[in-house]
Amino acid sequence: MRRFLYIFLQFLLITGIFGFLFWNAVTAVDAEGKNIFTVLCEQPKRWHFLVAAFFCQLFSVSLTIIRWRWLVRTLGLECSRREAFRFGFLGLILNLAPLGVVGGDAVKAVLIAQRNPDYKSQAVASVFVDRFIGLLVMLICCTLLICWTGFFARPEIIAQMFTHIVFALTAIGLLGTGIVFLPFFAKGHFERLLEKIPLFGKLCSKLTSALLLYCNHKRCLLQSSLLTIFVHLSFGMSLYWIAIALFPVAPGFPGLVDHLMFHNVANVTSMIPISAGPYEWALEQLYQLLAMSIGMGLIVSLMFRLTTILVALACVLSLHAYRL
Numbered sequence: 001m002r003r004f005l006y007i008f009l010q011f012l013l014i015t016g017i018f019g020f021l022f023w024n025a026v027t028a029v030d031a032e033g034k035n036i037f038t039v040l041c042e043q044p045k046r047w048h049f050l051v052a053a054f055f056c057q058l059f060s061v062s063l064t065i066i067r068w069r070w071l072v073r074t075l076g077l078e079c080s081r082r083e084a085f086r087f088g089f090l091g092l093i094l095n096l097a098p099l100g101v102v103g104g105d106a107v108k109a110v111l112i113a114q115r116n117p118d119y120k121s122q123a124v125a126s127v128f129v130d131r132f133i134g135l136l137v138m139l140i141c142c143t144l145l146i147c148w149t150g151f152f153a154r155p156e157i158i159a160q161m162f163t164h165i166v167f168a169l170t171a172i173g174l175l176g177t178g179i180v181f182l183p184f185f186a187k188g189h190f191e192r193l194l195e196k197i198p199l200f201g202k203l204c205s206k207l208t209s210a211l212l213l214y215c216n217h218k219r220c221l222l223q224s225s226l227l228t229i230f231v232h233l234s235f236g237m238s239l240y241w242i243a244i245a246l247f248p249v250a251p252g253f254p255g256l257v258d259h260l261m262f263h264n265v266a267n268v269t270s271m272i273p274i275s276a277g278p279y280e281w282a283l284e285q286l287y288q289l290l291a292m293s294i295g296m297g298l299i300v301s302l303m304f305r306l307t308t309i310l311v312a313l314a315c316v317l318s319l320h321a322y323r324l
Contacts, residue, residue, distance in 0.1 A: 013277060025294055036296055040246060048245075057235065062085075063230060067227050070224055075125070091105060091108040092311075092312040093316065112126065133224050133225055136174070138268070141264050146166060146265070152167075162285075165268065240255075242307065246300065265282065276305070284296075
């Protein structure tokens, strides 16, 4: 019953967000009396940019899978390249699927744990650290891009809200990362405290112990973080190519750096446990801050999501068909 209620509530939230965005896009018209969907249909498409966006996302997703395999192999777990890509693309599909009952990260953890039954806590730790590195580097890139573009100086309330949230989360992430490397954690004191927690103490202690193993592999963490920079930049470039493929590049149209910031700021909403909707809402707000037509952010974000799903589906089918 609780799972059903959770899915039902998620369905209501997603429906409400998309209903609100689509209603605004349909009812808003330009000086010629056209809404954004009419403009989209009439505008000639530059298909080569959509193809470029597809391969750019393929490159980005492949880098995330390579990063995760580095983290898995660092702890001595068995995971071939083919398994890593199969698990990674399957997890991506489940993460992107609306109303997904099981998250992609959970599926990856289960699959790699089945591959290494004696190292289940390490398998879970690899997925957790992989996600944490992705989020922390994304927040750092987002902070730098906000400062570079001067977005933090915009007076609009929504711009200030995005800026404060990003800055606060970045500070918390960096502070938490620094605390983990303190001797108090490295010497095992924290795990012993966790063991005293009723019911889940031993499980939490084992997971924490597995996570702290990465403190002895700083080189792997650094390499994974550097790789993640290219992941987020490539995703932002893909978003830009999708935008210029669908709409004309007129004076005042957001440039590449703007789209790099847009993607990273909007992607902060991935921390919200809703599979779809928040990213589209955030991107729509960011486009409107730059005086773009109402609905443009929604259309670009939907094409971005569709492209990512096509990347995952194409790669899963290819791996299955050719047994790579």
